[in-house]
Each structure stands twice: as structure tokens, then as C-alpha cells.
Amino acid sequence: VAIARALILEPSILLLDEPTSALDASVQAEVLNLLEEIRRRRKLTFLMVSHDLAIITHMCERLMVMQNGEAVENLAASDLVKRHVTKDYTRNLLRASDGFVRTA
Structure with a gap:
């Protein structure tokens, strides 16, 4: 609505x-x-x-990773999928989401 x-x-x-x-x-x-x-x-x-990386990579061409209200990294969604990231925080975010399975 x-x-x-x-x-x-x-x-x-x-x-x-x-x-x-x-x-x-x-x-x-x-x-x-x-x-x-x-x-x-x-x-x-x-x-x-x-906060859902699957949604972000599906819906977005570009994204900005935020930490405590500050921009950490600005990259293409395809780079996130390929794990072509430069910042430790973004790497840790990806690592933390590995193996996450959503239950219905």
C-alpha cells in the first residue's frame, strides 16, 4: 500500500x-x-x-556498504557477487553471510 x-x-x-x-x-x-x-x-x-545481500545483488546495479552511518565502500553489485571488494568491513560482511539459508 x-x-x-x-x-x-x-x-x-x-x-x-x-x-x-x-x-x-x-x-x-x-x-x-x-x-x-x-x-x-x-x-x-x-x-x-x-541487510539482505541476495536482494541487493538482484535489485541493484551499484551499492554502498555502510558501517555506523558512514560509507565504507561504493561498488558495483557484480563486484560484490564476485567478491571484488577492497575494504575489510565488506569482506567480513560477506564472510558473515556465507552459508546463511533463509527459512520460510
Whole structure:
């Protein structure tokens, strides 16, 4: 409902703060696919906050890793997937998420 309200104003940028955090996996996938379709059709830019690296790499072209409110690293999502990172904090973040399996 909140996303629909925001889209009524026909913005060029949509701010998304953990847009699927409270959803189960199947509903989450539907929402992400819908957001991607809306972005393509309306030529929107998304600014997304998420702790879910899978969502970030699926939805984003570029990302910024934050630590304590400060930017640590700015990189392409493809670099994150390939683990081409330069900062220790980002490496530790990737290591901490290794083997994480989401339960429905």
C-alpha cells in the first residue's frame, strides 16, 4: 500500500527502506519482481536500504556498504557477487553471510 501511494505522485526516485523484510519468501519474490517491472516501465531510480545481500545483488546495479552511518565502500553489485571488494568491513560482511539459508 505504501509503495502504491508513493507511485501516485509519479516520482523519478523511489526510496525503499527494507521493502520486503516482513514478507515470506514467495511474497517477497513477487514484490521484488513487481518493483523491477515498475522500475523498467517508469524509468525509476531506486534508493534501497537492505541487510539482505541476495536482494541487493538482484535489485541493484551499484551499492554502498555502510558501517555506523558512514560509507565504507561504493561498488558495483557484480563486484560484490564476485567478491571484488577492497575494504575489510565488506569482506567480513560477506564472510558473515556465507552459508546463511533463509527459512520460510
